[in-house]
Amino acid sequence: MLVVKKFGGSSVANKDRVFNVANRILEDYKAGHQVVVVLSAQGDTTDELLAKVAEINDNPSKREMDMLLATGEQQSVALMALALQALGYPAVSLNAFQVAMNTSRTYGNARLKEINKDRIEMELERKNIVLVTGFQGINRYEDVTTLGRGGSDTTAVALAAALNADKCEIYTDVDGVYTADPRIVKDAHKLEEITYDEMLELASLGAKVLHNRSVELAKKYNVELVVRSSLTQAEGTIVKEECKMEKMLVSGVAADKDVARIAVIGIQDRPGKAFDLFSLLSKNNISVDIILQSIGRDGTKDITFTVAKGDLQDAIKLIESNLEHLEASSFLFDDNVAKVSVVGAGMASNAGVATKMFEALYDADINIHMISTSEIKISVLVSEKDADDAVVAIHDHFKLGVR
Amino acid sequence: MLVVKKFGGSSVANKDRVFNVANRILEDYKAGHQVVVVLSAQGDTTDELLAKVAEINDNPSKREMDMLLATGEQQSVALMALALQALGYPAVSLNAFQVAMNTSRTYGNARLKEINKDRIEMELERKNIVLVTGFQGINRYEDVTTLGRGGSDTTAVALAAALNADKCEIYTDVDGVYTADPRIVKDAHKLEEITYDEMLELASLGAKVLHNRSVELAKKYNVELVVRSSLTQAEGTIVKEECKMEKMLVSGVAADKDVARIAVIGIQDRPGKAFDLFSLLSKNNISVDIILQSIGRDGTKDITFTVAKGDLQDAIKLIESNLEHLEASSFLFDDNVAKVSVVGAGMASNAGVATKMFEALYDADINIHMISTSEIKISVLVSEKDADDAVVAIHDHFKLGVR
Numbered sequence: 166m167l168v169v170k171k172f173g174g175s176s177v178a179n180k181d182r183v184f185n186v187a188n189r190i191l192e193d194y195k196a197g198h199q200v201v202v203v204l205s206a207q208g209d210t211t212d213e214l215l216a217k218v219a220e221i222n223d224n225p226s227k228r229e230m231d232m233l234l235a236t237g238e239q240q241s242v243a244l245m246a247l248a249l250q251a252l253g254y255p256a257v258s259l260n261a262f263q264v265a266m267n268t269s270r271t272y273g274n275a276r277l278k279e280i281n282k283d284r285i286e287m288e289l290e291r292k293n294i295v296l297v298t299g300f301q302g303i304n305r306y307e308d309v310t311t312l313g314r315g316g317s318d319t320t321a322v323a324l325a326a327a328l329n330a331d332k333c334e335i336y337t338d339v340d341g342v343y344t345a346d347p348r349i350v351k352d353a354h355k356l357e358e359i360t361y362d363e364m365l366e367l368a369s370l371g372a373k374v375l376h377n378r379s380v381e382l383a384k385k386y387n388v389e390l391v392v393r394s395s396l397t398q399a400e401g402t403i404v405k406e407e408c409k410m411e412k413m414l415v416s417g418v419a420a421d422k423d424v425a426r427i428a429v430i431g432i433q434d435r436p437g438k439a440f441d442l443f444s445l446l447s448k449n450n451i452s453v454d455i456i457l458q459s460i461g462r463d464g465t466k467d468i469t470f471t472v473a474k475g476d477l478q479d480a481i482k483l484i485e486s487n488l489e490h491l492e493a494s495s496f497l498f499d500d501n502v503a504k505v506s507v508v509g510a511g512m513a514s515n516a517g518v519a520t521k522m523f524e525a526l527y528d529a530d531i532n533i534h535m536i537s538t539s540e541i542k543i544s545v546l547v548s549e550k551d552a553d554d555a556v557v558a559i560h561d562h563f564k565l566g567v568r
Numbered sequence: 569m570l571v572v573k574k575f576g577g578s579s580v581a582n583k584d585r586v587f588n589v590a591n592r593i594l595e596d597y598k599a600g601h602q603v604v605v606v607l608s609a610q611g612d613t614t615d616e617l618l619a620k621v622a623e624i625n626d627n628p629s630k631r632e633m634d635m636l637l638a639t640g641e642q643q644s645v646a647l648m649a650l651a652l653q654a655l656g657y658p659a660v661s662l663n664a665f666q667v668a669m670n671t672s673r674t675y676g677n678a679r680l681k682e683i684n685k686d687r688i689e690m691e692l693e694r695k696n697i698v699l700v701t702g703f704q705g706i707n708r709y710e711d712v713t714t715l716g717r718g719g720s721d722t723t724a725v726a727l728a729a730a731l732n733a734d735k736c737e738i739y740t741d742v743d744g745v746y747t748a749d750p751r752i753v754k755d756a757h758k759l760e761e762i763t764y765d766e767m768l769e770l771a772s773l774g775a776k777v778l779h780n781r782s783v784e785l786a787k788k789y790n791v792e793l794v795v796r797s798s799l800t801q802a803e804g805t806i807v808k809e810e811c812k813m814e815k816m817l818v819s820g821v822a823a824d825k826d827v828a829r830i831a832v833i834g835i836q837d838r839p840g841k842a843f844d845l846f847s848l849l850s851k852n853n854i855s856v857d858i859i860l861q862s863i864g865r866d867g868t869k870d871i872t873f874t875v876a877k878g879d880l881q882d883a884i885k886l887i888e889s890n891l892e893h894l895e896a897s898s899f900l901f902d903d904n905v906a907k908v909s910v911v912g913a914g915m916a917s918n919a920g921v922a923t924k925m926f927e928a929l930y931d932a933d934i935n936i937h938m939i940s941t942s943e944i945k946i947s948v949l950v951s952e953k954d955a956d957d958a959v960v961a962i963h964d965h966f967k968l969g970v971r
Binding site (some may be wrong): 180183184214217218220221222223224225226228229230232233235236237239240242243244246247248250251257258260262263284307308309 | 583586587617620621623624625626627628629631632635636638639640643645646647649650651653654660661663665666687710711712
């Protein structure tokens with residue numbers, strides 16, 4: 166069996182953790198499996214490098230940042246190889262040049278394009294445990310690139326796909342995917358299985374277990390993922406196309422507090438005006454999430470939408486200076502809001518979920534500002550102060566804690 | 569004009585030094601020259617990595633050590649590129665993969681074999697300042713190698729040779745090559761010029777300005793070196809094949825205190841016995857420096873030689889356990905000795921140098937234990953406590969301070 170295992174930066178933060186991970190790797194190797202390990206940089210290494218950059222250049226070029234930061238993963242894989250060798254097992258570290266981990270051109274946020282598996286397969290044939298730098302690649306100019314947030318997860322999934330691995334385990338500091346954030350909901354329940362689509366919705370809702378890009382890639386190449394903890398032997402959560410058990414009505418509840426709401430009032434109700442507004446925002450790299458349009462009086466309409474809190478000021482400035490062009494009368498904004506969502510693959514064929522969710526919120530006396538639905542998700546916008554109560558109320562009402 | 573400049577690890581140790589070096593680089597760039605810069609790792613980076621290794625593996629594999637330590641230079645070049653860019657100048661960093669810096673197979677002590685100049689020349693044509701990682705290369709397995717002690721000097725000289733550079737400047741924390749160590753001899757004099765051969769002898773005598781391998785390479789490809797300080801504008805010392813001025817009788821005086829003496833007594837005076845002794849030592853990687861053989865009585869001889877202090881214990885153990893095989897009666901050793909040498913290209917054609925040196929030592933009441941001579945060097949072994957006095961006495965006697 167060929168297993169790809171990915172460990173995050175905190176898993177290799179010091180000597181004890183390095184040997185803890187080494188032993189997790191050896192469990193599979195001793196069982197006779199081939200093991201490919203993807204590692205992130207030690208967290209403090211990256212922080213130290215960023216501190217040095219901050220002293221030197223306040224607008225650093227992405228090319229040189231990639232060149233700099235990629236050293237962190239190279240240190241992690243070399244140190245892990247030394248730890249495995251110290252325990253008496255054969256290991257070899259490889260960086261993105263050695264693997265030939267080809268990416269798109271974009272520094273800082275490159276996409277993996279093609280992985281050459283020759284070197285890895287050669288090392289596996291020699292019975293080596295193969296340690297590969299996560300998060301990084303090489304572009305067509307032979308320059309170092311990095312894959313952006315969650316990049317090491319993406320490296321692991323891409324390697325699992327390229328090598329046709331039997332298993333891809335993502336080790337993290339939580340022991341799986343939960344029905345809700347256990348810090349908010351006391352009886353939150355660890356899921357045995359979850360579909361790619363559900364995981365995608367949950368990740369985008371702030372359940373920061375797996376980055377979306379890695380889940381998309383896993384779905385595309387049908388790589389079965391296991392999310393588990395490097396600190397316990399708990400089984401973790403399997404992420405796959407179809408779950409064995411019947412589709413769960415609701416898999417989980419999540420809150421995203423990084424949300425602000427903007428309402429543009431009294432827009433002339435003519436074709437193209439909504440397009441003008443959203444193209445203005447997208448040209449300035451501001452992503453819009455929930456959108457709600459209401460017909461106003463006197464041939465005008467109001468458009469309300471949400472953006473990330475960090476984009477609020479930019480969005481307001483843009484709208485302010487374009488009010489005339491948009492033929493709108495005014496605008497409002499509110500950054501004391503949060504998005505609360507339920508996710509479940511079974512939802513598509515069951516109309517009662519939304520009603521049940523609204524009922525839970527009504528019972529808890531929580532006011533709903535906006536509603537948005539997709540095939541497997543229902544999101545509501547509530548006041549930020551109500552967000553945690555909303556998650557608890559919904560989690561209880563769907564009886565997610567009692568399984 | 570194309571200039572190669574090499575800066576050591578201490579030259580990039582903090583923000584101020586990074587910008588100091590950046591400005592030294594820009595002096596040439598602003599004058600319209602093409603500039604290729606070789607950098608070492610920041611000293612503390614290497615120390616931190618070695619500390620991490622010490623915790624993990626007490627007998628680390630050289631392959632993984634090279635993979636680990638090579639990250640230090642990659643960080644240096646990226647940070648320097650960011651500093652130059654912050655000052656408004658175009659710069660690009662390149663590692664050994666990107667340059668294609670091909671070496672022999674040996675991890676930890678590889679030899680440079682071939683440098684591909686395409687990428688560097690392309691970047692120079694684009695008016696970039698090119699920053700290249702020193703100390704490292706890639707072997708035929710596409711693995712990272714390092715070049716051993718003084719490796720970054722070697723990288724710089726090899727690049728200067730490959731690119732047919734007009735100048736190769738080695739920046740260090742001293743402002744040139746002196747007639748003696750200025751900490752010992754107050755009126756030690758900075759040399760304007762010195763030949764490759766003299767530099768080689770001085771380097772091997774503990775004047776740790778340039779590593780021998782880089783000087784050998786410079787001599788082989790006739791690369792004119794300049795040794796100068798990154799902290800002052802002083803002119804430095806030029807290292808070249810022939811010096812303009814008439815060959816100096818004596819260029820410098822140096823002391824090497826890392827010496828121990830061993831005497832093997834009463835060896836049977838038969839052919840092959842000296843060979844037995846020295847092959848025994850070389851098989852165990854113990855280098856022997858000065859050798860002196862004396863005929864003893866009764867058909868036996870005594871062989872006295874010097875080794876590095878660090879090799880003394882190993883050498884003694886070897887000899888002790890092989891006394892019978894060597895047909896020797898006993899041995900003595902002394903690690904309170906030092907080697908004091910005068911170096912000068914003019915010495916070969918002037919018989920009076922040795923006499924003058926012995927005269928200086930006699931006047932200073934310093935006893936000579938052993939003598940060794942070469943074409944351009946005379947070394948004597950003295951008691952360690954006399955070493956500094958010997959250097960001062962010789963330096964005075966040859967009037968090296970008054971120029």
